[in-house]
Amino acid sequence: MRRLPVFFLLDCSESMIGGNLEKLKKGIQKIVTDLRRDPHALETVYISVIAFAGKAKTIVPLIDLISFYPPMLPIGGGTSLGAALRELRQQMETTLKKTTSESKGDWKPIVYLITDGRPTDKVHEEIKIWQEQYANKANFIAISLGHSADMSILHQLTETVILFNDNSQDDFAQFIKWITSSVSAHSQNINQDITSINSYSNVLSFSDAKASQYYDENCVVLVGKCSNVRQPYLIKYTLANNVTDLNHQHKYKLDGCYPVDNEYFDWSDNKNTALLVNTNQLIGAPGCPHCGNNIAFAVCNCGNLLCIDHTGDAICPWCEQQLQFNMDSPDEDFDVIRGKG
Ligand SMILES: [Zn+2]
Ligand SMILES: [Zn+2]
Structure with missing residues (x-):
């Protein structure tokens, strides 16, 4: 069975302290629990979690859904998105199976970047490397939690930038449900669009590159x-x-x-x-x-x-x-x- 690797790049910078970090931790657990009930996902989906604050590290190396154990999310000062992209590249190089003449390798991985901040490290060089060498090897979805993320950086990284608006209590649950259903649909049919946000338009919207602007620090x-x-x-x-x-x-x-x-x-x-x-x-x-x-x-x-x-x-x-x-x-x-x- 070919694996469908899913990488979560989670912003664990100090602005996430309070509600967001806890919600994110429970959210990842919920995604895994729900995907386990889906027979297609159970056979194919593998998950990895990379946390980044001032530094970036893999806290869950690529693992099947049954063996996944929810990690403690750290908290730190700084938003080193550049370091997170470097870590992602390294994980992709070392853990993904390439297709050879004898066997089919992994499916193209899905990457969910979830951030609420602006990079504090030198991210442009890493974005350039990503665009030149890796962008066509992964489905990259950047998700901004609220309005304070640097949207222009996210747009340089990927065409798919989604804005999540957390207005009421159930909104985060909706957001988590959307990730689960997009992974699940993709695992059943690899041609299924993972970026569809139909029926989640009350909490999710596509960010328009041209309209992306600089928001006040919130x-x-x-x-x-x-x-x-x-x-x-x-x-x-x-x-x-x-x-x-x-x-x-x-x-x-x-x-x-x-x-x-x-x-x-x-x-x-x-x-x-x-x-x-x-x-x-x-x-x-x-x-x-x-x-x-x-x-x-x-x-x-x-x-x-x-x-x-x-x-x-x-x-x-x-x-x-x-x-x-x-x-x-x-x-x-x-x-x-x-x-x-
Ligand atoms: Zn004290
Ligand atoms: Zn002192």
């Missing part, structure tokens, strides 16, 4: 470290529509503060970002999700965020200096280093 993610357990947390703010400050800068409101572990740094690129955000653009300040300190938004002289308790005494978990915060002084606006998303 979230800000800041990295802090707990001064007690010394593990990182991510503070996510989302764009508050129609609210601007005196300088007409957009304002962002607190979405949540999420504990992560030190693996976050393994998945982040180490480039120091010069992206700054001023606290007067941010609405709401969280407490620490690790230790319960009620201020997770204290800034050390080293420029990093940490949590502090009501005494204002702390040792910076980033640079180890002894700190004393004046808890009586009014909040002054300050710039903080923000994550890359």
Whole structure:
């Protein structure tokens, strides 16, 4: 039986923290569970998962549906789409069976790229290699979660760019169902169009290359470290529509503060970002999700965020200096280093 390889390239950058990453993890599991019930898919479909944030790695090497076990999705700073494409090429070179004079190789693989961000690495070179050497060897579908992905980059990569709009609670389930049905139909008849979005037009639409535009950043993610357990947390703010400050800068409101572990740094690129955000653009300040300190938004002289308790005494978990915060002084606006998303 010829295999139908399906590669998922999943954006696990920090802007995905909160609902999206969890939904994506459950979504992949749901796709596999549903495909197992389809006899054609069960015999032919093989799945691989490549995660990318600041770095890209294969977290599930190409495997049949029965043996597939849902991976933990990592989270990291940065959106290294270039590294993800390189990893995909390498996986295609090493795991796919080519057709020889004696036997038929694998069917042309399907690649689903799911992203909500803009690449932070040098992606143009990788796109060029992909276009010249690999584009005709795979069906590549780029899916933008919401409006903040860089659509022009996605259009350079593939003709098929689909926009997913997550407006109501069931929309993500619809999106996952669409992927399942497109893989399933293709496994039954290899000529079946995998890009058909008929009957999913309430959540999916084709992006028009000419109309693709540059959207405003729709979230800000800041990295802090707990001064007690010394593990990182991510503070996510989302764009508050129609609210601007005196300088007409957009304002962002607190979405949540999420504990992560030190693996976050393994998945982040180490480039120091010069992206700054001023606290007067941010609405709401969280407490620490690790230790319960009620201020997770204290800034050390080293420029990093940490949590502090009501005494204002702390040792910076980033640079180890002894700190004393004046808890009586009014909040002054300050710039903080923000994550890359
Ligand atoms: Zn803490
Ligand atoms: Zn410090």
